[in-house]
Amino acid sequence: MSHKDAGxxxxxxxxILFLSLAGVIYFGFLALRDEPRPGxxxxxxxxxxxxxxxxxxxxxxxxxxxxxxxxALPRAxxxxxxxxxxxxxxxxxxxxxxxxxxxxxxxIPGPARCLAADAEGTLYLGLGDRLAVYDSAxxxxxxxxxxxxxxxxxxxxxxRAHVYAADAGNRIVWKYDRQGKLxxxxxxxxxxxxxxxxxxxxxxxxxxxxxxxxxxxxxxGRHSLENYTEGGDFRTSWGESGMDWPQFCGCCNPxxxxxxxxxxxxxxxxxxxxxxxYNRIGNLVSILAGPEEFQEGxxxxxxxxxxxDRIYLLDPPGRLVRIFVKKGEAPAAGDGxxx
Amino acid sequence: MKELKTDSSxxxxxxxxxxxxxxxxxxxxxxxxxxxxxxxSQEMVWQLDPALCIQCERCATGCVLPQSAVKCVHxxxxxxxxxxxxxxxxxxxxxxxxxxxxxxxPTGAIRRKFVEPPYFEYTxxxxxxxxxxxxxxxxxxxxxxSLYLQVRHNLCENCxxxxxxxxxPSQAWRRVPAHQPYLLRGDEGLRGKRDxxx
Numbered sequence: 001m002s003h004k005d006a007g008x009x010x011x012x013x014x015x016i017l018f019l020s021l022a023g024v025i026y027f028g029f030l031a032l033r034d035e036p037r038p039g040x041x042x043x044x045x046x047x048x049x050x051x052x053x054x055x056x057x058x059x060x061x062x063x064x065x066x067x068x069x070x071x072a073l074p075r076a077x078x079x080x081x082x083x084x085x086x087x088x089x090x091x092x093x094x095x096x097x098x099x100x101x102x103x104x105x106x107x108i109p110g111p112a113r114c115l116a117a118d119a120e121g122t123l124y125l126g127l128g129d130r131l132a133v134y135d136s137a138x139x140x141x142x143x144x145x146x147x148x149x150x151x152x153x154x155x156x157x158x159x160r161a162h163v164y165a166a167d168a169g170n171r172i173v174w175k176y177d178r179q180g181k182l183x184x185x186x187x188x189x190x191x192x193x194x195x196x197x198x199x200x201x202x203x204x205x206x207x208x209x210x211x212x213x214x215x216x217x218x219x220x221g222r223h224s225l226e227n228y229t230e231g232g233d234f235r236t237s238w239g240e241s242g243m244d245w246p247q248f249c250g251c252c253n254p255x256x257x258x259x260x261x262x263x264x265x266x267x268x269x270x271x272x273x274x275x276x277x278y279n280r281i282g283n284l285v286s287i288l289a290g291p292e293e294f295q296e297g298x299x300x301x302x303x304x305x306x307x308x309d310r311i312y313l314l315d316p317p318g319r320l321v322r323i324f325v326k327k328g329e330a331p332a333a334g335d336g337x338x339x
Numbered sequence: 340m341k342e343l344k345t346d347s348s349x350x351x352x353x354x355x356x357x358x359x360x361x362x363x364x365x366x367x368x369x370x371x372x373x374x375x376x377x378x379x380s381q382e383m384v385w386q387l388d389p390a391l392c393i394q395c396e397r398c399a400t401g402c403v404l405p406q407s408a409v410k411c412v413h414x415x416x417x418x419x420x421x422x423x424x425x426x427x428x429x430x431x432x433x434x435x436x437x438x439x440x441x442x443x444x445p446t447g448a449i450r451r452k453f454v455e456p457p458y459f460e461y462t463x464x465x466x467x468x469x470x471x472x473x474x475x476x477x478x479x480x481x482x483x484x485s486l487y488l489q490v491r492h493n494l495c496e497n498c499x500x501x502x503x504x505x506x507x508p509s510q511a512w513r514r515v516p517a518h519q520p521y522l523l524r525g526d527e528g529l530r531g532k533r534d535x536x537x
Contacts, residue, residue: 045396045473046394046443046473046476046477048430048476048480051430199421199422199457201419201420201421201482201483202419202482202483221419221421221422221423221457222457223423241423242431243430243431244431249430249481250425250480250481250482251419251421251423251424251425251481251482251483252419252421252482270481271425271480271481271482272480272481
């Protein structure tokens with residue numbers, strides 16, 4: 001071996017030793033540090049943000065008005081045939097004119113989780129396990145009997161002759177006449193009648209009546225909207241579970257919905273707070289509001305509409321009622337009504 | 340005689356007065372001592388407040404133990420027993436089954452058991468749970484929040500300076516009395532408060 005080769009060998013050995021030492025110091029330092037390396041990928045990360053990105057579905061609506069609420073916890077929303085907007089929260093119902101100005105406040109004996117208003121402004125309030133009726137001046141008219149200690153009323157809908165109350169505790173829809181006589185239970189599992197039964201994992205269970213007078217209910221555990229006749233026969237359903245925009249996300253959605261005069265359906269979801277418009281056969285046609293428009297953890301996005309199909313959206317963390325119209329339409333308030 | 344009587348009564352009164360003073364002082368000292376002793380003997384342990392936890396994953400990697408003392412806990416009273424459980428299944432899972440590719444948990448620590456159509460019960464295998472909080476995030480974001488993290492005191496070393504508490508970005512860690520070592524949710528938490536135990 002020449003002197004030159006021996007020198008090269010020493011240089012190589014020294015280089016390898018130096019690199020090894022540098023590596024030990026560097027990786028040892030990283031291992032001893034409390035903080036993860038900047039930019040290091042979290043191996044356990046559950047990235048929900050990626051599901052919040054909007055797809056290419058357009059938005060055919062625009063927000064035209066906001067009503068600020070004076071409640072610690074707004075819970076439910078209804079628009080009456082007289083154009084008045086009713087918002088239940090805390091232990092009261094706030095009343096607003098169609099232009100958003102305050103028109104009064106009705107004190108109620110307990111928190112109302114849901115309410116509906118008819119063409120004359122008569123209010124039907126869901127007070128936990130029972131319904132209470134108030135006249136258009138805010139005076140109590142009657143309180144209907146309790147539906148049992150398991151009952152949790154989460155939605156009220158009115159047809160011409162009936163009052164439907166969704167009960168998340170008993171997982172059925174109660175059917176009354178307008179005078180408060182209990183007429184029946186809708187949606188109980190019945191294989192002989194082909195009724196799948198409601199799966200309601202959380203206290204979000206909405207009902208509405210379509211322009212043809214048929215009852216629709218959100219079977220949230222099945223991620224579908226189900227349609228029933230007045231007699232409680234199952235007609236049809238649509239809806240699919242999943243994280244994509246045409247689907248309903250999470251364990252139990254849609255949390256709320258409202259049916260417009262052409263039969264199209266506006267839905268809201270929790271988990272990923274989003275409001276979407278479907279046509280009457282359940283195809284997604286418009287994204288009215290995406291998660292970026294709500295605070296983190298927003299739930300309880302109740303929906304209503306007036307006679308001009310203006311869409312009213314309750315935003316509980318923002319303490320707002322947000323009003324949307326179709327793009328290209330005048331923002332003026334029409335004569336209101338809620339199905 | 341008169342003088343003697345006066346002296347005698349004065350002595351008795353003084354004796355009673357001094358006795359009362361002494362008794363009061365002794366009672367005061369005794370109460371103080373008991374309180375001081377109780378306060379100094381109150382053992383405190385670390386616990387994680389589920390209301391403040393943001394499921395950042397540091398509980399899985401920050402503990403001095405080879406496998407974290409933080410485990411997922413399930414509140415059965417809050418659970419919806421959903422078929423589509425957002426704490427168990429990957430979002431967008433192809434099937435609602437027990438396949439590894441369908442599960443959200445990186446260690447398969449959640450057991451799914453059929454109850455009746457369409458309900459399923461979920462239980463945590465604590466030996467497999469590493470406290471990463473991935474299921475907690477899924478359940479909280481889309482479900483009822485019945486899954487949450489707690490320090491298991493049969494495992495925790497109760498270090499003076501907890502290394503996870505030091506790394507926690509949401510200040511969710513705090514000291515709690517050893518006789519109430521858990522911050523439980525749902526009916527379990529309410530029952531604990533009623534019984535004087537957490």
